[in-house]
Amino acid sequence: MTIAQQEKTTVPHGFELSMTSGLQRYSVQHGELTLTSVFQPIFSLSHMRAVGYEGLLRAHDPFDRAVSPVDVFGHAARVGDVLHVDRLAQSLHLENFKVLGAEREWLFLNVHPGVLIDSYHSAALLANLRRLNLSPRRIVLEVLEQSAEDIERLADAVRQFRERGFLIALDDFGAGHSNIERIWQLNPDIVKLDRIMLSHAAHRADVASILPGLVALLHEAGKLVLIEGVETEHEAHMAMECNVDFVQGFFFGRPHPGLADAAHAAACIGELTERYQTQTEQRERRNASRLAPYIRAFERAAERLAAGELLDEVCWNFLALDHAARCYLLDDKGRQAGRNVVLRADRASHETRFLPLSDAQGANWLRRPYFRAAIEAPERVHVTRPYLSINEAVPCVTLSVATQIGSRMCVLCGDIDWFEEPHF
The missing domain is CATH 3.20.20.450 (EAL domain)
Incomplete structure (x- = not known):
């Protein structure tokens, strides 16, 4: 044709x-x-x-x-x-x-x-x-x-x-x-x-x-x-x-x-949207409940740090929680002061495959959202969305708070291993 x-x-x-x-x-x-x-x-x-x-x-x-x-x-x-x-x-x-x-x-x-x-x-x-x-x-x-x-x-x-x-x-x-x-x-x-x-x-x-x-x-x-x-x-x-x-x-x-069928499609998608909203709200409540003890322990650590106590001494209650991974301190430019503070021996052995990354002293985390959020709104604990930790290549959530230590502003950070259950 x-x-x-x-x-x-x-x-x-x-x-x-x-x-x-x-x-x-x-x-x-x-x-x-x-x-x-x-x-x-x-x-x-x-x-x-x-x-x-x-x-x-x-x-x-x-x-x-x-x-x-x-x-x-x-x-x-x-x-x-x-x-x-x-x-x-x-x-x-x-x-x-x-x-x-x-x-x-x-x-x-x-x-x-x-x-x-x-x-x-x-x-x-x-x-x-x-x-x-x-x-x-x-x-x-x-x-x-x-x-x-x-x-x-x-x-x-x-x-x-x-x-x-x-x-x-x-x-x-x-x-x-x-x-x-x-x-x-x-x-x-x-x-x-x-x-x-x-x-x-x-x-x-x-x-x-x-x-x-x-x-x-x-x-x-x-x-x-x-x-x-x-x-x-x-x-x-x-x-x-x-x-x-x-x-x-x-x-x-x-x-x-x-x-x-336009009416059927609108009803189908409408019901799906309502169930999605309900599930999202339930998941957010579960996550808030899951994070609550970590945030309380982290807030207390920040208070003690601002009062002059050493980083190695203030993090124990936070690190004693089941999925707490590490604490570390950044200066106002994002540079890490000192090594990661890790409580459990099993954590150190788990990190051996990533040994080249284990020493983070002097590392610069300026690009990280947890650092920027803390600097922009000091004295308040910020919680990131789950992301892949560079330390062990596992999902994690980071808590951060900018606080005054003496004459300088620092950012205290705490990582939590974050393996989510399927929620679909």
Whole structure:
């Protein structure tokens, strides 16, 4: 089918319009297969509604048995027809999206990198949009997770599509070729976290703790973040905890020929938000209770230090608590005066693997948030968020307080080992 034919005809040749459960839907024959579209909604957790739909291919054989899209594209790849099938799927999704009745939502289109690079296929996509009177700003091109032989050509093609108004999404981030390097190369607007990352995080606390930082990193890079494959309430809470922008998955909405149920989506996300708020408040209360004895002992240590007692003498009550790790003193420039004060012998033996870091005398902690917070608001105990301690490469929380010792301002610090229980 030529571009001229596409622009002159109302519907691409071979497409048929039918009614399914009261919904209009286009289909097309490809060999012995009947191809059509369904749409999986993509929700904004903040807006509590669908903001887009991903077009997904559905195929049936002559006996009306479902054929996996993976098999359809797998066979196309084996016979060298993958770009044609990819473009056929795009045309089908565009036709069905037009009759879907979505007024402002995006259409997420999976696009093989070769389609973007190939001038004929890219021109056909633009011609289809003109014929259907769909603005490029309504289309999010999902660059599939596949190796591109010429990444520079792909990056240039992506740039040209963005200049025309399209949004670009990097699909399956964290799997195969879709990694952090692709972000710098393709500069997408949206990054879709692969389902496998969520699956691993749901079963491993260490992986779960990484996800919020990864989302924060992507946000700092100027990318909106979508997490896909959210199938359970547990995973939905993880997505909310990670501060992602968009979610997609069976928990929120299954692929369907029609629009998402707006009332159901708002109720689902609203209930999820309420449970998340309740869990967050409960966790904050648990943490406050957990920290209380450490803060009391630390405040007493600071009082004794300000009264002229030695650091080695004032920290014992704090260090005697179960998860207290060390105390140390900084001057007003962030430089550590003296060594770490450690109470238990088992702590010293545990640190032997990190022996090059054990002597912190003279180290400068000016960059650390606990130092800056203490200097900015003296005489008050500050508590950091959990972070990775350089001393033993374990999570910790640091208490800090700036206090006057004689004629100089110093900052007393105390580290607490902080292994959080899973809270999703």
